Amino acid sequence: MTSPETRTLSVAGATLTYDVRPGSGGEAPLFLVGSPMSAAGFVTLASHFTDRTVITYDPRGVDRSPRTDGAAESSPEEHAEDLARIVEAVGVETLDVFASSGGAVNALALVARHPALVRTLVAHEPPIAEALPDREAALRVFADMHETYLRDGLGAGMAKFIAAATHQGEFPEDWADGPAPDPAAFGLPTEDDGARDDALLGQNLRNCTGYEPDFAALRAASTRLVIAAGRESEQEMTARAAVGVAERLGLAPTWFPSHHGGFLGGEFGQEGQPAEFAKTLRSVLDGQH
Incomplete structure (x- = not known):
């Protein structure tokens, strides 16, 4: 090539x-x-x-x-x-x-x-999300994901992203109210390094899905x-x-x-x-x- x-x-x-x-x-x-x-x-x-x-x-x-x-x-x-x-x-x-x-x-x-x-x-x-029958629930899922990232850092935000990305079927109305997934279960850092410049969770997530x-x-x-x-x-x-x-x-x-x-x-x-x-x-x- x-x-x-x-x-x-x-x-x-x-x-x-x-x-x-x-x-x-x-x-x-x-x-x-x-x-x-x-x-x-x-x-x-x-x-x-x-x-x-x-x-x-x-x-x-x-x-x-x-x-x-x-x-x-x-x-x-x-x-x-x-x-x-x-x-x-x-x-x-x-x-x-x-x-x-x-x-x-x-x-x-x-x-x-x-x-x-x-x-x-x-x-x-x-x-x-606009194209989904569960549009409102999906938008809440991504808003919660972004807020988690800003509050708790990359590991916590990315754990929620992976859980949502692999979820089968429509999102339940109370998805964001459920227990937060453990970042360690996905091999992600459990400590917040203070950075908030992730291109996925910080820069693009909300405007892309919304x-x-x-x-x-x-x-x-x-x-x-x-x-x-x-x-x-x-x-x-x-x-x-x-x-x-x-x-x-x-x-x-x-x-x-x-x-x-x-x-x-x-x-x-x-x-x-x-x-x-x-x-x-x-x-x-x-x-x-």
């Missing part, structure tokens, strides 16, 4: 770092987008698309893309503008986007604002929209939200192999089914799935 060329771009409030891997074919470039996951999470998936130019990036406030405005939180609209600036800097008229998790939320905002930039968007498991997409703009966009979810995560919040988003757009969800991180091939110590995932993604991008 061709080594990526790393570039930087100054935008309002941040300096973005992104990578461009030149492809061997003439197909449209492919932008792989995560949030708060950085470009490091797409190494395996990118290796399956050497025929395309592949772009990856670190979102503002993550790894190589420091914020310059001192803001504590980011919004999907901010991330969408960052994505647009990168597409323009790369110098292509249009491209395809595979976006996962919070990246899928940000990419939906991108299409609503700049549809001409994206030919096809595959939005994989966007955690949008985002209300412009469904009218998305339905009117020239972009081909594919809303995807993993077979193994079908009853988890992110996949349930994907189904809800697809319904709001008048689409059927597209089912991918594996789970929320199904494209991972050992990044962050997590394994999905990357070869099968990439095969499905290629089929979807080619309009055959």
